[in-house]
Amino acid sequence: MNALTQRSPPERRTSHRKSVLFCSQCDRTAAVDEWVLTTTDDGETLACPDCGATLTARANLSD
Numbered sequence: 001m002n003a004l005t006q007r008s009p010p011e012r013r014t015s016h017r018k019s020v021l022f023c024s025q026c027d028r029t030a031a032v033d034e035w036v037l038t039t040t041d042d043g044e045t046l047a048c049p050d051c052g053a054t055l056t057a058r059a060n061l062s063d
């Protein structure tokens, strides 16, 4: 039987799963809301609270 073909598409789950971000400077790993959020004219920027590095924020994380 070959009924288990891996064709399950990525389902959009209603439960909001937090994205995890990484700091390239100090390897800190934390959820999105555990970084220093700065709102600028261009959008929002996340900075590392440990080393102060600015993360490259992805636009439209929740879209």
Ligand SMILES: [Zn+2]
Pocket: 023, 024, 025, 026, 027, 028, 048, 049, 050, 051, 052, 053
């Ligand atoms: Zn850092």
